[in-house]
Amino acid sequence: xxxxxxxxxxxxxxxxxxSAIGTVPVTLTINGQEHRLAVEPWVTLLDLLRExxxxxxxxxxxxxxxxxxxxxxxxxxxxxxxxxxAVTLDGSEITTIEGLGQPGNLHPLQAAFLEHDAFQCGYCTxxxxxxxxxxxxxxxxRTRDDVREQMSGNLCRCGAYTNIADAILEVLGTxxxx
Amino acid sequence: MPDTRxxxxxxxxxxxxxxxxxxxxxTGQAQYAAEYPxxxxxxxxxxxxxxxxxxxxxxxxxxxxxxxxxxxVLTHRNRPHTPWLDRNYKDELSIPxxxxxxxxxxxxxxxxxxxxxxxxxxxxxxxxxxxxIDVSYEAAPHNIDFEASLAEKFLPSKKRNxxxxxxxxxDADAAFDKAELRHEARYHLAVEHHNPMEMHATTVDWHGxxxxxxxxxxxxxQGVQSYLCNIFGFSKKELRVVNAYVGGAFGSGLxxxxxxxxxxxAAKHMQRSVRVVMTRQQMFTHAHRPExxxxxxxxxxxxxxxxxxxxxxxxxxxRFEDNxxxxxxxxxxxxxxxxxxxxxxxxxxDTYTSADMRAPGAATGxxxxxxxxDELAYKAGVDPLEFRMINYSDIDAMYRTPFTSKxxxxxxxxxxxxxxxxxxxxxxxxxxEGRELIGWGMATGLWNxxxxxxxxxxxxxxxxxxxxASATSDIGTGTYTVLALVAADTLGLRPERITVRIGDxxxxxxxxxxxxxxxxxxxxxxQLACQAVGAKLLAAAAKVEGKPLGxxxxxxxxxxxxxxxxxxxxxxxxxxxxxxxxxxxxxxxEEEATAKPGLGDRISQMTKSRNVHSAVFAExxxxxxxxxxxxxxxxxxxAAGRIINPKxxxxxxxxxxxxxxxxxxxEETMGDPILGRWMNHNxxxxxxxxxxxxxxxxxxxxxxxxxxxxxxxxxxxxxIGIISTAAAIANAIFHATGQRHRNLPITIDRLIAT
Numbered sequence: 042x043x044x045x046x047x048x049x050x051x052x053x054x055x056x057x058x059x060s061a062i063g064t065v066p067v068t069l070t071i072n073g074q075e076h077r078l079a080v081e082p083w084v085t086l087l088d089l090l091r092e093x094x095x096x097x098x099x100x101x102x103x104x105x106x107x108x109x110x111x112x113x114x115x116x117x118x119x120x121x122x123x124x125x126x127a128v129t130l131d132g133s134e135i136t137t138i139e140g141l142g143q144p145g146n147l148h149p150l151q152a153a154f155l156e157h158d159a160f161q162c163g164y165c166t167x168x169x170x171x172x173x174x175x176x177x178x179x180x181x182x183r184t185r186d187d188v189r190e191q192m193s194g195n196l197c198r199c200g201a202y203t204n205i206a207d208a209i210l211e212v213l214g215t216x217x218x219x
Numbered sequence: 220m221p222d223t224r225x226x227x228x229x230x231x232x233x234x235x236x237x238x239x240x241x242x243x244x245x246t247g248q249a250q251y252a253a254e255y256p257x258x259x260x261x262x263x264x265x266x267x268x269x270x271x272x273x274x275x276x277x278x279x280x281x282x283x284x285x286x287x288x289x290x291x292v293l294t295h296r297n298r299p300h301t302p303w304l305d306r307n308y309k310d311e312l313s314i315p316x317x318x319x320x321x322x323x324x325x326x327x328x329x330x331x332x333x334x335x336x337x338x339x340x341x342x343x344x345x346x347x348x349x350x351x352i353d354v355s356y357e358a359a360p361h362n363i364d365f366e367a368s369l370a371e372k373f374l375p376s377k378k379r380n381x382x383x384x385x386x387x388x389x390d391a392d393a394a395f396d397k398a399e400l401r402h403e404a405r406y407h408l409a410v411e412h413h414n415p416m417e418m419h420a421t422t423v424d425w426h427g428x429x430x431x432x433x434x435x436x437x438x439x440x441q442g443v444q445s446y447l448c449n450i451f452g453f454s455k456k457e458l459r460v461v462n463a464y465v466g467g468a469f470g471s472g473l474x475x476x477x478x479x480x481x482x483x484x485a486a487k488h489m490q491r492s493v494r495v496v497m498t499r500q501q502m503f504t505h506a507h508r509p510e511x512x513x514x515x516x517x518x519x520x521x522x523x524x525x526x527x528x529x530x531x532x533x534x535x536x537x538r539f540e541d542n543x544x545x546x547x548x549x550x551x552x553x554x555x556x557x558x559x560x561x562x563x564x565x566x567x568x569d570t571y572t573s574a575d576m577r578a579p580g581a582a583t584g585x586x587x588x589x590x591x592x593d594e595l596a597y598k599a600g601v602d603p604l605e606f607r608m609i610n611y612s613d614i615d616a617m618y619r620t621p622f623t624s625k626x627x628x629x630x631x632x633x634x635x636x637x638x639x640x641x642x643x644x645x646x647x648x649x650x651x652e653g654r655e656l657i658g659w660g661m662a663t664g665l666w667n668x669x670x671x672x673x674x675x676x677x678x679x680x681x682x683x684x685x686x687x688a689s690a691t692s693d694i695g696t697g698t699y700t701v702l703a704l705v706a707a708d709t710l711g712l713r714p715e716r717i718t719v720r721i722g723d724x725x726x727x728x729x730x731x732x733x734x735x736x737x738x739x740x741x742x743x744x745x746q747l748a749c750q751a752v753g754a755k756l757l758a759a760a761a762k763v764e765g766k767p768l769g770x771x772x773x774x775x776x777x778x779x780x781x782x783x784x785x786x787x788x789x790x791x792x793x794x795x796x797x798x799x800x801x802x803x804x805x806x807x808x809e810e811e812a813t814a815k816p817g818l819g820d821r822i823s824q825m826t827k828s829r830n831v832h833s834a835v836f837a838e839x840x841x842x843x844x845x846x847x848x849x850x851x852x853x854x855x856x857x858a859a860g861r862i863i864n865p866k867x868x869x870x871x872x873x874x875x876x877x878x879x880x881x882x883x884x885x886e887e888t889m890g891d892p893i894l895g896r897w898m899n900h901n902x903x904x905x906x907x908x909x910x911x912x913x914x915x916x917x918x919x920x921x922x923x924x925x926x927x928x929x930x931x932x933x934x935x936x937x938x939i940g941i942i943s944t945a946a947a948i949a950n951a952i953f954h955a956t957g958q959r960h961r962n963l964p965i966t967i968d969r970l971i972a973t
Contacts, residue, residue, distance in 0.1 A: 081343060083343055083347075084343055088342055088343065091253075091254070092262075092341075092342055095256055096247075097247070097250065097251075097253075097254035098246070098247020098248070099247070100251075100416070100417070100466070101253075101418070101496070102416045102417070102418070102499070102902075103499040103901065103902050104498065104499065105499065105901060105902075105903070107499070107901060107902040107903045108416065108499075108902050110416055137247065138245075138246060138247035139246065139247050139248075141246075142245075142246060143246055143248075144242045144243065144246055144248060145242075147242070147245065147246070151245040151246060152245075154241075154245045155237050155238070155241040155242060155245050156237060158237065158238065158241075158866050158867060158869070158870045160241075160244055160245070160695075161467070161695030161696070161697070161867075161870055161871075161874060162415065162416065162417070162464075162465060162466045162467040162468075162694060162695030163240070163241075163243075163244030163245075163249050163464065163466065163695065164251060164415070164416040164417040164466025164467060165416045166244050166245055167245075167247045170245060188910075189910045189911045189913070189914075190910075190911045192910040192911075193909040193910045193911040193912075194909075195910070196416065196902060196907060196909060197416070197910075198414055198415055198416045198467050198469070198878075198907060199416075199467055199695045199870075199874045200873055200874035200875070200876065200877025200878055200908070200913070201870060201873065201874065202877060202908070202909075202910045202912075202913040203873060203913060203915070203916055204870065204873070205910065206910065
């Protein structure tokens with residue numbers, strides 16, 4: 042059992058809530074580490090990550106799948122973690138921004154975001170980067186227009202869109218950079 | 220000795236530097252208000268009221284309280300005691316009126332007003348229980364319809380202290396009546412909500428020893444600290460506010476929002492740590508850009524020379540506070556006309572008080588004025604850019620004072636050249652490609668260059684590391700990086716040896732971060748503090764054996780590079796910071812300094828105008844059948860004095876332009892007059908630009924040396940990018956289609972209905 046799961050079991054608040062209602066066992070591999078957890082069926086993956094596992098890199102921007110700030114990779118595919126109930130993900134492999142790279146050991150897309158100033162406040166950034174990694178893995182984006190279209194599920198209120206497209210195109214290795 | 224084989228890499232003001240907080244942001248390590256852990260944390264979920272005006276007649280909490288994990292429900296009936304007087308609730312902006320007090324009484328003043336806070340051991344329990352709170356109301360008549368509210372418009376006798384009265388000249392009415400060329404039209408701007416990506420959130424860490432740390436989303440930690448201390452009776456030693464990372468704000472964090480009030484109230488009541496996060500829907504229940512109507516009348520000679528400028532604008536506010544903006548002054552400042560008159564009023568309605576949103580007043584007023592100018596240019600048969608040059612004013616045309624600098628001519632020239640404006644075909648509907656009509660439009664931007672008293676501390680340690688600190692904020696604006704650059708520039712240190720600490724009420728004094736003034740103000744304070752450290756270093760160097768620096772007494776006598784003081788008159792003589800400190804037995808040199816307008820500056824502030832200018836050029840492509848508008852090209856040429864970090868400054872302009880695209884085409888909060896509520900209160904129905912909407916944006920910073928405007932010569936770039944971008948787009952849509960739109964945003968339904 043991971044440390045995070047242990048701390049969860051020791052959380053007095055969770056005991057109060059779960060003793061009356063019951064929890065469902067679920068095993069998730071998050072950033073390469075296996076977590077055996079007992080969660081109530083209505084807990085979203087996003088709230089599990091942020092509130093219980095203290096992986097706050099994934100952001101809550103709307104809680105309704107409208108903004109993309111909570112995007113993580115589930116079995117390699119980009120998903121809005123606010124729309125996923127944790128109990129439906131038993132056996133899944135989840136990669137969050139914390140798992141992509143760390144300070145001093147950045148993922149190429151994290152490095153490209155930094156270099157292209159592809160963010161300002163930084164709040165949508167983890168979702169943008171996870172979405173960008175998912176987009177590159179999907180292999181459908183060839184041009185700048187493709188990238189712009191396929192990144193449109195991730196809102197950025199600071200308006201860093203052109204720099205986000207530049208960063209993704211750099212990692213994608215295409216010439217269509219305008 | 221420093222390595223003199225190569226020219227040292229000098230990083231300082233003007234270096235395009237990656238964000239020093241960037242690595243924390245791209246790895247998810249940057250902690251925002253809702254992300255601080257606290258032992259025994261309670262989760263608070265706010266229950267929003269359903270009616271726009273009236274009173275609560277009953278609250279049934281039974282079902283909510285029976286949810287396992289729920290520990291308390293706070294309402295107006297059981298809330299802890301709070302002070303009586305309004306003055307305890309005033310925040311830093313001090314808007315005239317009666318500040319909103321959450322859970323104060325049964326009275327409802329606006330739809331979405333918080334009526335209860337449910338506290339539970341888990342977020343899910345609190346959220347579920349909040350849905351079970353049953354509130355009954357007695358509704359009173361309400362109005363949220365702006366046009367209807369205009370019947371009650373007025374000019375408050377007690378004005379907001381940021382408001383500037385328009386200064387009239389000549390007889391504008393008579394001049395307008397006599398003018399051979401005339402334009403008169405009424406323009407409208409919809410309500411917009413700031414919608415930073417991070418919702419307003421607070422984590423109160425209740426330490427259990429009478430002290431608490433309030434991690435809060437805001438634009439000024441010390442203002443929020445004062446507000447909370449005044450209301451909840453804490454001293455500033457007991458209550459600390461931290462806003463180290465802020466997930467955008469755009470003005471929504473200038474005033475304390477109600478979640479911080481509720482979180483601190485709950486923490487004090489429960490003697491426990493509490494987290495309260497607004498929902499996205501609740502982000503539509505507080506600050507918003509006021510709705511506006513603005514009638515512009517312009518008179519001109521047949522050549523296009525303006526003879527009369529008349530503006531009459533009204534913006535919305537609440538019934539309990541009189542929020543005011545500067546709407547009509549911008550065109551009067553910018554254009555030369557012997558006769559000008561501005562009128563302004565506000566109209567109250569049953570919503571929360573409107574608020575400053577990125578370039579408040581100018582984003583509304585200058586944008587609209589620039590659409591009117593475009594209209595008159597067509598009437599005069601003059602190219603829109605040429606029309607502006609005909610009416611160019613080298614001085615502030617309203618205050619009749621010179622500018623410290625105004626490189627708008629250069630901005631026009633460089634922007635037009637980059638855009639290819641001279642290839643424009645003058646007639647509307649004369650450019651087309653396939654089924655798309657192409658239009659080119661332009662507009663002028665104008666904003667203030669502010670400088671306010673700010674303090675900073677610099678602390679150099681013997682290992683050659685520097686920490687600079689000030690209570691200012693970085694809301695995505697690049698403050699961390701700008702301050703690192705200023706410190707690097709002043710002491711000749713590499714940025715990787717510098718740590719910037721901001722966003723904490725414990726740090727040296729700073730006002731709320733807004734009005735594009737943080738870089739110039741906090742930057743000046745950091746420069747002063749670093750200069751004081753430098754002076755101490757130089758004094759310490761005099762104790763180094765042999766006095767290699769001779770009699771060097773002033774920082775002017777030495778070059779500071781990479782941890783060395785090098786004698787200017789003889790660069791072979793140098794002393795390292797470490798040797799100087801060792802010789803004087805110093806482990807640490809720490810200096811605090813305050814940058815404020817001096818006597819000369821104050822005189823200059825009275826006799827000269829301080830403004831930032833821009834020229835915006837836009838290309839749109841409009842699908843003639845579908846009414847779909849694509850903004851395919853924007854060139855924004857900005858004259859903003861000295862640019863401290865070209866990289867983050869460019870991003871600020873890009874962001875302003877994108878928000879201006881939203882103003883032009885997308886952003887509109889729509890109210891239901893019967894329910895008295897904003898209806899499209901989510902990000903699926905309140906449209907902001909997405910990546911696919913944004914094509915090519917080019918940012919140009921024109922050369923504008925201005926040592927007088929602020930100590931660093933910087934003017935600030937946070938707001939100028941949005942100003943008049945929407946006008947350039949609206950003017951381009953006219954050029955493409957021949958349709959003149961005076962109601963922003965220009966949505967598809969408005970385009971195809973014309």
